[in-house]
Amino acid sequence: MERTFVMVKPEGVARGLIGEVLARFERKGLKITRLAMGRVTTEQAEEHYAHLREKPFFGELVEYITSGPVAMAVVEGPDAVRHVRNLVGATNPLEAAPGTIRGDFAVELPYNIVHASDSPESAAAEIERFFGRS
Ligand SMILES: Nc1nc2c(ncn2[C@@H]2O[C@H](COP(=O)(O)OP(=O)(O)OP(=O)(O)O)[C@@H](O)[C@H]2O)c(=O)[nH]1
Ligand SMILES: [Mg+2]
Structure with missing residues (x-):
């Protein structure tokens, strides 16, 4: 069993796509084991996208992900990381x-x-980072 982290980004939430996105993971046979609405802080965004710090679009990226509410989930199942990336x-x-x-x-x-x-x-x-230590 493997766990992965999924976030419906601000425009996905604004467009009313939380259910649509999460339904795809559920239909596949994966389990949603944690779920929360929240806001990404600038500090969290800079850490989350640290691998892109040198890119010209880094500032835009941090602004985007912090621009509105997001939905965050832990998705579990066999090879959950790769299955979810395939579905995304x-x-x-x-x-x-x-x-x-x-x-x-x-x-x-x-x-x-x-x-x-x-x-x-x-x-x-x-x-x-987003759910804290459990
Ligand atoms: N404007 C712009 N944004 C980019 C570009 N490449 C990546 N991004 C953004 O940066 C995010 C993180 O990039 P990566 O981690 O390399 O891509 P990824 O793993 O497929 O995407 P995430 O699941 O969001 O991490 C992407 O999801 C895009 O929102 C780019 O060339 N231009
Ligand atoms: Mg990435």
Whole structure:
């Protein structure tokens, strides 16, 4: 059993897509074991996107993710990290296949509806960052 961290980003929440996004993980056979609404602080955003600090779009990214309420979830199941990344689709909505969340609901970067952890190690760090130690 593996855990991953998912966040419906501000424009996903604003567009009323929380249920649509989470339903896809549930339909796949994965379990939502934690769920919360919240706001990402600037400090959390800078830490969360630290690997992109040198990119020209870093400032825009931090502004975007802190711009409104988000929905956060822990999703569990066998190979949950890879299954969820497959359901989410490629980072750039232009390259995300139809049938994936980003392929179905997003048109341009950085607005791609949902975040999903890229490894079990990232998942553990992100769950602690956004849900705290449990
Ligand atoms: N404007 C812009 N935003 C980008 C670009 N690349 C990535 N981003 C944004 O930065 C986020 C994090 O990038 P990555 O971690 O490399 O991509 P990812 O793992 O598919 O996406 P996340 O699940 O959100 O972490 C993406 O989801 C986009 O919102 C880019 O070239 N231009
Ligand atoms: Mg990432």
